[in-house]
Amino acid sequence: MINAMKIKLLLAFLFISSIAGAQTLELKAGQKFSYEGLNKSNLKNPKYRSSNYQYWKTNFEVIAHNNGIYTIKASPELFLTQWSDKILDSTVPFAEQPEEFSAIANKVISNSSYELMVDKNGNITAIHGVAKIKEAILAKLKELRTPEPNQKHQKVADMIVTDERFKMLSAFFKYPGKNLDTTFRTNLTDQTTSHQLKKEATIGNSSRLISSYTLDSATNTISATGAAINSSYTMNRFNLVSTDSKTKLAVLPLMYEAKITLNYKDYYTPINKAIRTIHDLADLFNKEKGSQTIEAEIMKRLSALDKGFAKDDYQYLGAKLGVLTYVGDGYEEILAKVPYEFLPDENDVENKMADDLERGDLSNVKKAVELCFTKFKGEDYYPMNMENASTSIHDQFGGLVYRMKDRDSLKMALNIIEQIEELKVPIATALFKGMKTYVQARLATDQNELTKIADIHFNSVFDKAGRYRILIYDELMKKNVPDSILLAYIDYTIDLSKKKIEMINSGSIENISPFTFQYSISPNKIVYKKNLADAYYRKSKFNKDTEAAYLQMAADYLPTQQDIVDNQFGLTAEYKFTPFIAYTDLYLASGGSSGLNDDAKLQKYVDMVIMEPERYPILKEKYFKTYPDGDFKAFFSAALKAKLPLVPQFSLSERSGMVVANKDQQNKFVFVDFWGTWCGSCVAEIDKIDAIHLKNPNPEKLIVTTIACFDKKKNVDDFMEKTKYTYxxxxxxxxxxxxxxxxxxxxxxxxxxxxxxxxxxxxxxxNDILNKYLKWEI
Incomplete structure (x- = not known):
């Protein structure tokens, strides 16, 4: 409703201002002239952004003038359109056009013509020939086998290749009325919108054609509290660039402006053409991933590109990383060779930094962090891949710090963190605050200094606060900080971990997109649970009277098998800093189980057996001590059903065509690998799956199978034929x-x-872990 009000108000403004300004065309049969047009628009709100930029030139010829109606032939000559990181240029041959509907359509239109019926006031009363152009576009798309990734070409054509669209491209004839330059504001209860409107048109020829036209319109809407709701900007311009057919394209003012804006000259340099080719090869791999021939094809085309560049052309080598991350074995070699400043992507910077840190080289950490938070920052509050950057920094750099033994190394690490603080990037400073405090605790020797460190608080979304507070607590304890300080420190840590979990449970975090929250932040709830378990364990050591109670809390927050399902990699990384401790064992050994009945105690042991299957005989022994005549198999099966996720129903086709359903696998253990021929990590260890298949440790009890995901049957068949695997x-x-x-x-x-x-x-x-599980009687 609000948008409709704005549009009505704007239309009313334009209508009122144009009443007195009507002009009459005075064209002659055979007359030729040309117009160039430029359209730019931007829309921005907290959830959505879009932009559009297009230049076009159209040639016109007056065919006839009968009964006050001009018949005018329109022949589009040129389109230049911004399309993501590409320029859609209709002067480029079809073979070099991007595989995009708009690129092919613009090229076809620039080779076509249509007829306009225009009255003396410049109104387009009819248009002929659009249907024929649509047919030509669809035919060319079919001929070129242009992909249809989201919608069928026919549907897109029906929406875009319309009479209204072509009228818009030809809307040069009707005089738009008086010039305007105004600002005004509309107020609603909960928001205010500011409008800026500038409209200017000139006529300076005997044909009464509009010589130039500009319309700039901007709106900005804010809430009652001043928060941005949305903003938009639209600019439309056109010029009469010739009244004959002799004007050269190079002198056209809007074309000149468009080429500057689009960086047209640089777009066609060898390096930029090569970069686009590399991007296309990466897209090709993702489109055909799993094909047993695609890698060879891509490497062949890369080899041909190599011939045009020097072996130390870092810009080209950096660009190659965009496809070598998928194919070939040259990624690491080139990554090591290319300086940081030539790396084209944040992931490459993070990978190079990780490689440096693995070698113990800290010299480029500041440079890498600076690039991540400046060059690759983007327009959002956090960099696009903030979770990846955080993980790389805390697991790689933080891991190196954690393993440091001498003071000189720790001082060097602290110096690097302080250099990063000097960048004056608040989110980077916050990211490192926990790590910095941990290093300071490692270096501190004076009790006053340690007391001050214990008072330092840090808690940002990506700072791994729970990890560092546990490490700092252990350091404070090692250095004999008074119990009163330790207790306050661990209590704050417990409260912080609880709030981290509550933050996840809330469903959203300020400045974090829903996508990032769901796929990057939410899985960390499991890590926060581990942090909380570690904190409760440390608090259990303060008082013997409360030891069992806090050990029980530690055991309750201990990651479960379902947690491993949800975030295996996050837990694995955390265990490198704060290793796994069997808190349930400690709880039971502390005498805390005295308040538990026999079944509750056995359930605790089931939890341990799930995590460590080799404990199965101990559970069985304890069960029969408690229930000498009991049915252990039934007890264990029921306990597992209560604690583990149910197997969903499925029915899938095997390569041979045979249908396999989980009902066919009842009463069996089934070891299943979810993989794909496109997945390098999957293929790297798939030989282990085949080995287990060939030497099944217990064929009567165990089935070995795999499920190929996001894959094509032909790719799987080719892979199996090539490798001779039989699983x-x-x-x-x-x-x-x-x-x-x-x-x-x-x-x-x-x-x-x-x-x-x-x-x-x-x-x-x-093999080892399967043999442990196969001893279970279920």
Whole structure:
């Protein structure tokens, strides 16, 4: 409703201002003239941004003038359109056009013509020939086999290739009325919109054609509190550039402006053409990923590109990383060779920094961080890949700091963090505050200094506060800080971890997009639970009377098998800093179980067995001590069903065409690998799956299978033929991976005979762990 009001008001303004300004065309049959047009628009609100930029030139010829109506032939000559990081240039041959509907359509239109019926006041009363142009566009798209990624070409053509669209491209004839230059404001109860409008047109020829026209319109809407709601800007311009056919394109003012804006000259330099080709190769890989021939094809085309550049052309080598991250084995070699400032993507910067840190080289951390938070910052509050940057910094740089043994190394790390603070980037400073405080605690020797460190608080979204507070607590304890300070410190840490969990439960965080929250932030709830368990464990040591109570809390927050399913990689990283401790064991050993009945105690042991299957005989022994005549198999099966996720129903086709359903696998253990031929990490260890398939440790109890996800049957068949592997491959139906909550590839699951499943950690000794689970009686 609000937008409709704005439009009505603007239209009323334009209508009132144009009443007295009507002009009459005075054209002659055979007369030729040309117009160039430029359209630019931007729309921005907290959830959505869009922009448009297009230049076009159209030639016109007056065919006839009968009964006050001019018949005018319109022949579009040129389109230049901003399209993501590309320029759609209709002067480029079809073979070099991007595989985009708009690119092909503009090229076809620039080779076409249509007729306008225009009255003496410049109104377009009819248009002929658009249907024929639409047919030509669709035919060319079909001939070129242009992809249809989101919508069918016919549907797009029906929406875009219309009479109204062509009228807009030809709207040069009707005089728009008086010139305007005004600002005004509309107020509603909860928001205010400011409007700026400038309109100017000139006529300076005997034909009464408009010589030039400009319309600039801007709106800015804010809430009652001053928060931005949305803003928009639209600019339309056109010029009469010739009244004959002799004017050269180079002198056209709007074309000149468009080429400057689009950086047209640089767009066609060899390096930029090569960069676009590399991007297209990366897109090709993702489109055809899993094909057993695509890698060779891409490497062949890369090799041809190489011939045009020097071996130390860092800009070109950096661009190559965009496709080498998917294919070939040259990524690491080139990454090591290319200086940071030539790396084209934040992920490359993070990878190079990780490689440097793995070698113990801290010299480029500041440079890498500066690039991530400036060059690759983007327009949002946080950099686009903030979670990846945070993980790289805390797990790689933080890991190196954690392993440092001498003071000189720690001082060097502190100096680097202080250099990063000097960048004056608040989110980067906050990101490092926990790590900085930990380093200061490691270096501190004076009790007063340690007391001040204990009073430092940090808590930003990406700072790993829970991890560093546990490490700092251990350092304070090691250096004999008074118990009163330690207790206050661990209590604050417990409260902080609880608030982190509450933050996730709230469903949103300020300045974090819903997508980032769901896929990057929300999984960290499991890590925060681990931080809380670690904090409760440390508090349990203060008082013998409350030891069991806090150990029980530590055991309750200990990550479960479902937590491993939800965030295996996050937990694995955290255990490198604060290793796994069997808090349930400690709780039971502390005498805290004295208040538990026998069944509750056994359930605690089941929790431990799920995490550590080798504990199974201990559980069985304790069960029969409690219930000598009991049915242990029934007890254990029921306990697992209560604690583990149910196996969802599925029915999938095997490569041979045979349909396999989970009902066919009842009463069996099923070791299943979710993978894809496109996944390098999957392929790198798939030989382990084939080895287990060939040497099944217990064929009567265990089935070994795999599910190929986001893959094509031909790619899987080609891969199996090439590698000579023989394990079973089921083709995903696009649903099964979601039903099993698969977050990354490869993922290994063990389906149990009683209809539940658990996750097998990546890079485990699969044979060893399977043998442990196969001893379970279910």
């Amino acid at each position: 079973q491959v089921l083709m995903s139906d696009g649903k099964v991976e979601n039903d099993f909550k698969i977050r990354g590839y490869p993922t290994k699951l063990l389906l149990l005979p009683n209809g539940v499943y658990l996750t097998i950690s990546y890079y485990s000794d699969y």
